[in-house]
Amino acid sequence: MILLLGAGGYxxxxxxxxxxxxxxxYRPCSRAEGDYTRFDVLLDLLRKVRPExxxxxxxxxxxxxxxxxxxxxxxxxxxxxxxxxxxxxxxxAAAVPWGHVSSGCVYSGAKIVDAAGTRIETDxxxxxxxxxxxxxxxxxxxxxxxxxxxxSFRRPPCSFYSGTKALAEENVRPLxxxxxxxxxxxxxxxxxxxxxxxxxxxxxxxxxxxxxxxxRGDFARACLDLWRLRAPFGVYxxxxxxxxxxxxxxxxxxxxLAPDRKFEFWTNDEEFYRVAAKTPxxxxxxxxxxxxxxxxxxxxxxxxxxxxxxxxxxS
Amino acid sequence: MILLLGAGGYxxxxxxxxxxxxxxxYRPCSRAEGDYTRFDVLLDLLRKVRPExxxxxxxxxxxxxxxxxxxxxxxxxxxxxxxxxxxxxxxxAAAVPWGHVSSGCVYSGAKIVDAAGTRIETDxxxxxxxxxxxxxxxxxxxxxxxxxxxxSFRRPPCSFYSGTKALAEENVRPLxxxxxxxxxxxxxxxxxxxxxxxxxxxxxxxxxxxxxxxxRGDFARACLDLWRLRAPFGVYxxxxxxxxxxxxxxxxxxxxLAPDRKFEFWTNDEEFYRVAAKTPxxxxxxxxxxxxxxxxxxxxxxxxxxxxxxxxxxS
Numbered sequence: 001m002i003l004l005l006g007a008g009g010y011x012x013x014x015x016x017x018x019x020x021x022x023x024x025x026y027r028p029c030s031r032a033e034g035d036y037t038r039f040d041v042l043l044d045l046l047r048k049v050r051p052e053x054x055x056x057x058x059x060x061x062x063x064x065x066x067x068x069x070x071x072x073x074x075x076x077x078x079x080x081x082x083x084x085x086x087x088x089x090x091x092x093a094a095a096v097p098w099g100h101v102s103s104g105c106v107y108s109g110a111k112i113v114d115a116a117g118t119r120i121e122t123d124x125x126x127x128x129x130x131x132x133x134x135x136x137x138x139x140x141x142x143x144x145x146x147x148x149x150x151x152s153f154r155r156p157p158c159s160f161y162s163g164t165k166a167l168a169e170e171n172v173r174p175l176x177x178x179x180x181x182x183x184x185x186x187x188x189x190x191x192x193x194x195x196x197x198x199x200x201x202x203x204x205x206x207x208x209x210x211x212x213x214x215x216r217g218d219f220a221r222a223c224l225d226l227w228r229l230r231a232p233f234g235v236y237x238x239x240x241x242x243x244x245x246x247x248x249x250x251x252x253x254x255x256x257l258a259p260d261r262k263f264e265f266w267t268n269d270e271e272f273y274r275v276a277a278k279t280p281x282x283x284x285x286x287x288x289x290x291x292x293x294x295x296x297x298x299x300x301x302x303x304x305x306x307x308x309x310x311x312x313x314x315s
Numbered sequence: 316m317i318l319l320l321g322a323g324g325y326x327x328x329x330x331x332x333x334x335x336x337x338x339x340x341y342r343p344c345s346r347a348e349g350d351y352t353r354f355d356v357l358l359d360l361l362r363k364v365r366p367e368x369x370x371x372x373x374x375x376x377x378x379x380x381x382x383x384x385x386x387x388x389x390x391x392x393x394x395x396x397x398x399x400x401x402x403x404x405x406x407x408a409a410a411v412p413w414g415h416v417s418s419g420c421v422y423s424g425a426k427i428v429d430a431a432g433t434r435i436e437t438d439x440x441x442x443x444x445x446x447x448x449x450x451x452x453x454x455x456x457x458x459x460x461x462x463x464x465x466x467s468f469r470r471p472p473c474s475f476y477s478g479t480k481a482l483a484e485e486n487v488r489p490l491x492x493x494x495x496x497x498x499x500x501x502x503x504x505x506x507x508x509x510x511x512x513x514x515x516x517x518x519x520x521x522x523x524x525x526x527x528x529x530x531r532g533d534f535a536r537a538c539l540d541l542w543r544l545r546a547p548f549g550v551y552x553x554x555x556x557x558x559x560x561x562x563x564x565x566x567x568x569x570x571x572l573a574p575d576r577k578f579e580f581w582t583n584d585e586e587f588y589r590v591a592a593k594t595p596x597x598x599x600x601x602x603x604x605x606x607x608x609x610x611x612x613x614x615x616x617x618x619x620x621x622x623x624x625x626x627x628x629x630s
Contacts (some may be wrong), residue, residue: 017606038492039404073468074482081392082486089354089401093408165352167389171397175354 002026003051005036010194011101014220015057037083039090053227054098056087056143060198062161067278069161080164080240088172097178099223104184104237105282106166112139122150126269137269142212142287145235151282159279180235181223184286188216189308197308200250205264207272208246209283212239215304222296231294237286240301249305256309317341318366320351321373325418325509329535330372352398354405361409368542369413371402376549377476382593384476395479400613403487412493412536419499419552420597421464421481427454437465441584444525445626457602466597476592495550496538499601503531504623512623515565520579522587523561524598530619537611546609552601555616564620571624
C-alpha cells in the first residue's frame with residue numbers, strides 16, 4: 001500500500017487519479033486528519049500503516065502566487081524545507097522509501113554548451129536566452145540534476161519560495177532513501193487557478209519568457225513509473241521534454257480556444273517587476289534525460305500543451 | 316555519559332568546562348569528526364554511544380555579527396532551524412533526551428503589566444521602554460516562555476537570524492523530549508570576540524539599549540542543573556535575573572577596567588541603522604522565573620557583570 005500525503009492539493013489530486021487509474025492500493029492523507037508534519041505523528045503513522053512507499057505532494061506555494069511567500073516566511077519554510085526534512089527522516093527511521101514533489105524553479109535561464117557538450121555558461125539573462133534561442137538554438141541546454149541550483153539562497157537573488165525548495169533538496173539529498181521529483185509549472189486540460197493555461201487566460205498581461213513545463217498527469221504517472229521501475233533514488237527533473245516561449249503558448253491558446261481577448265505582454269522586465277511582481281521569477285529550461293535514461297519517456301511539451309487545449313474543460 | 320555537540324564553539328566550551336568541573340562523564344563532538352547535522356549520522360552515533368543526554372551548543376551566529384546572517388541564509392537556516400529539528404527527531408527515534416541552546420533574541424523590547432500583573436502591551440519602542448524604566452519601572456516586565464515571540468518571521472520586522480531561531484522553537488516544541496535553553500547576549504571574564512564586554516570595549520560607538528544578559532558559565536551550569544533536577548522539558552529563559560542599560564555597563568567598565576578610551580554612543584536609532592547595522596537588533600528583557608521555579612537560582616546580572624570585570628583576563 002502507498003501512503004499519499006497532501007492528497008487534497010493540486011498535485012496530490014493528480015497522484016490520486018494516477019494511482020486509481022492503475023489500481024494501485026493507496027491511502028490518502030490530508031493535514032486535517034492528523035498533523036503528519038510532526039515527526040512523532042508521521043513516524044507512528046508509518047509504523048502503524050507500514051506502507052511500501054510514501055508519496056508527498058505537500059508544500060506551500062503561496063496564494064495567489066509566489067510573491068505571497070515573501071511575507072509568509074514561517075509557512076514557506078515549514079512547508080517547503082522543514083517538512084521534506086521531517087518526511088525523509090521519519091521514513092529513514094521507519095525504513096520506508098519515499099518520493100517528494102520538489103521544484104525545478106531552483107534554476108534561472110538555461111546553459112550554453114560547446115561542441116563537446118561541455119557547460120560553458122549558466123548566468124544568462126532573459127535577453128541572452130532569447131537571443132541564443134533565436135540565433136543558435138543548438139548551444140542552448142537545460143539544467144541537469146547535476147547542475148547546482150543557480151536561483152537559491154546560496155545564489156541570490158532568488159524568490160523566498162525557490163530558496164526554501166533548493167535548501168530542502170540540499171538538506172535531504174545526502175540522507176537518500178527516496179526521490180526528489182522536480183515539477184515545473186504544471187498545466188493540463190482542467191481550468192484551475194494553479195494551471196499555467198488558466199493563468200495565461202486570466203492574467204491581464206503576460207510575462208514573455210522560455211520555460212520547461214510539466215503536464216500534471218504526465219508528471220504524476222512519471223513519478224509512479226520511477227517507483228515501479230525501482231529507478232535509483234535521487235533527484236529527477238520531470239518535465240515534458242523541450243521548452244516553450246510564452247508568446248508561443250499564447251498563440252496556441254488563441255488558435256485552439258479562440259478566447260474573447262487579445263494577449264498583451266509586459267514591455268520588459270523593468271515594467272514587469274515594477275508593476276506586477278515583487279520577487280524574482282524563476283524562468284528556466286530543464287534537461288530531463290535522466291528521467292528518460294531511467295526508462296520513463298514523456299510526450300514533448302508542445303504535444304502535451306496542444307492535447308490539453310484540445311480537451312480543455314472549464315471547472 | 317553525556318554527548319556534547321558543538322563542543323568547540325563559544326558556548327560549547329562553557330558546557331565542556333562546566334561538565335569537567337562537576338566530573339560528569341561526557342563525550343565532546345565537533346563537526347570535524349563527523350557530520351552530526353545529518354540525521355543518519357546522528358542516529359547511528361546515538362545508537363552506538365547510547366548517551367543518557369545530548370547537549371547541543373551548535374548553531375550559526377554570523378561573523379562578525381548578526382548582519383552576516385542576512386546574506387548567509389542557507390547556513391543560517393541549516394544551523395539554526397534544520398539542525399535543531401534533526402537533533403530533536405534523531406533523539407526521539409533513539410529515545411534519548413536532549414537540550415539545545417536556543418536564543419532569547421526572539422523578542423524585542425519588554426512588556427507592561429497592570430496592577431494584577433496582566434500583560435497589557437508588548438509592542439513598545441526603544442523610547443517607550445526607556446521612558447517607562449525611568450518613570451515607572453514597576454510596570455516593566457520581561458517576556459516569559461509563554462509569550463509568543465514578537466521578533467520572528469511571524470512578527471516582522473526581525474533579523475533573519477532571529478527568524479530562524481524562533482521558527483526552530485516553533486517546529487521542535489510540539490515534539491518535546493528535551494530542553495530549549497534560551498541564551499541572551501553572553502559575557503564573562505574572558506576577552507573574546509563573542510563576549511558582550513569585549514564587544515563594548517572594541518566597538519567604535521555603542522548602541523544604547525536595555526537587555527537581559529547571560530553569564531556564559533552561569534548559563535551552562537544552569538542548563539546542567541535543569542537536567543540534574545529532571546526539570547520538565549520545554550523552553551527556559553536562562554539569563555541572570557534583571558536587565559541593564561548599555562550606558563550602565565559602559566560606566567561599570569570605565570570604573571573597573573579604566574580602559575584608555577571614552578565610550579561614545581550612536582545619537583539615535585536612525586543613525587545606528589543607517590551607519591552601523593543592516594538588520595534590526597533584538598533588544599529585550601526576559602523573565603526567568605520559570606528557571607527559578609525549577610530550582611535554579613542565578614546571581615543577578617549586575618553582580619555577574621561586576622564579578623566578570625573584576626577578574627577580567629585578556630586572551
